[in-house]
Amino acid sequence: MQKLKSQNLGNLSESSLKTLAQNRITTILDFLEEDVSKLSALTKLSLPQILAIRNEIFTKYSAPLINGTDLFTKVFKTRSRISTGIESLDVVTTGGIPVRCITEICGLAESGKTQLSFQLAINCVKDEGCTVLYVDTKGDFSAVRVQKMLDTQGYSHKDMASIMYKIRVVHIWTMEELVELFKSLKNKTLIIENLAMIIVDSLPCLMFQHLGDDNKMGLSLLNVLVNYSRYIANEFDVAIIYINIQTRWIDNDISDIEDDGESTSAFRESTYIEKRNRCLGRYWEHIPTLVLLLEKHEDVYRESDSYTQIKVSVLSSNAVKNENSQCILKLSSVGIT
Amino acid sequence: MKTFKISNATELWQRETSLPAVASFSQSLDNMLGTEGFQLGCITELLGLPGSGKTQLCLQLCASVQIPKELGGLNAEALYIDTNTNFTISRFREILSASLLKCQSILDKPLQITEEEALNKLHYVNAFGLEKFCAFMYRLSKFITEHPNVRLIAIDSIAFPFKDGISTNQRTGLLFRQMAELQKIAVQHQIAVVLSNEMSTRVGLQGGAVVGSLGDAWAHRCNVRILLSTPHPAQDQRERVALLMKSNVAATSVARFQDQRERVALLMKSNVAATSVARFQVRALS
Incomplete structure (x- = not known):
């Protein structure tokens, strides 16, 4: 108080x-x-x-009163989406990553989440000329990979350097540090000019450190983080992307094929049902406004070009539902297209 | 007020390319990784059934970290954390002398190092059991400041200390805390980390029942994951197959192989490197 x-x-x-x-x-x-x-x-x-x-x-x-016209002018004056630079992804997300909102990208391990976030960072800098803050919590940011992606796209050394200069990377190892970082962004003690996007790769890495504790420290830190994120997103017109993971459950369902009351046990067949769930718990489930699910679809191998197909589905969104909420992306040495 | 070190990607690129990766003496394996070896600052996980050569590869890397600078190596030291008592010094001596011999023959002049000096460059820790392991991990940052020339940390295996006496939730929490600490050290001091992990069975999974142990959340943690296996049918007892399952650098080899059979094309053909042949051979025959 x-x-x-x-x-x-x-x-x-x-x-x-x-x-x-x-x-x-x-x-x-x-x-x-x-x-x-x-x-x-x-x-x-x-x-x-x-x-x-x-x-x-x-x-x-008390919470301030704003009338509808003011609210609309604020939104109208600034953009409400940042294009992902990937056409099919822009279509399913109705224009790209929402500004002033929290977006989540989730998927199983090895589904291409980090690769997609590299590409989003590159495209944001390249197309909009803005700065991107990449919060790296597991040492996954590979400048070599980013440079290779730009190189295969045919950029000159000068352009590559200027694009890479605008991708800012910070290594964060604990939840407390992340909260501290967001706090200093909020208080403007840490100023990054022309910031348009913050990517946190990945949140579970920090949250899982609190797993198995009896206290609810992790949850309260997550709550503080969400509040700061929302404030920063609104105040500075920033899009915030959190990377989340999925884990698999296996349910052992016993299905009765013939249930006539006599020979039930003989005809029982056990089936296994694989279930997937997003990590970070019930509280987090409703925080992001846009949730993108990544799945590894198919590896395509040809002499000329080989790539992995990644299926992206929109799980929830604040925009009007599109007819199709799925698209296939191509992951190759060029990056994601 | 804490200040955060925010670097831009250009600076990071310079840092990442300033030092070479730890080469494995197997060209196809190094090419597959996309970084000419095991990248510094990254955590690489080796998965595989017993006998697939995880320990052998760890030992090989501990030796190749000593490759002299003239040959594009690191000329550095290695830390081997042994949790399952798989380590045998005689094996390591064999691998080490074979590696050094190879370096000599490429350089075409005798190396300025005796076997004793070379063996001194390996720091071995026997961390058997959860308490010992955790205690050592806790002291790791101190150890690294005392030995600044360590460029490789091998943990063989990461799953072993956690087999008993800890609940699943606590295990995940502890592992993630330790890995954050470990990677912080690795990124700051530019050290490559190699972990070996066993396989476990999960019945009813769509993509096959045999998966790496420690769960799905753990699969997310490591930067690079390599699956080692013995090819079927084995033409050569000494041959092992490596499959790159996940990487933050090499998107191409994630994409290149259509199915399991063609993935085998990306073999870690041991005969490419004379040293690793011997290594894999003895293991296979014993």
């Missing part, structure tokens, strides 16, 4: 703050909960003055 002292409230003098503190009224909440006449006696202020201070606090801390 915020301290009274730091609030700079109109009529409260230093000496009356001291008296209040002696009477154990130190935070805003204490002040609001205290009997008005007692406060008046302590601070030697009149009742209307005390009420004025209370109102001041309420207006300062």
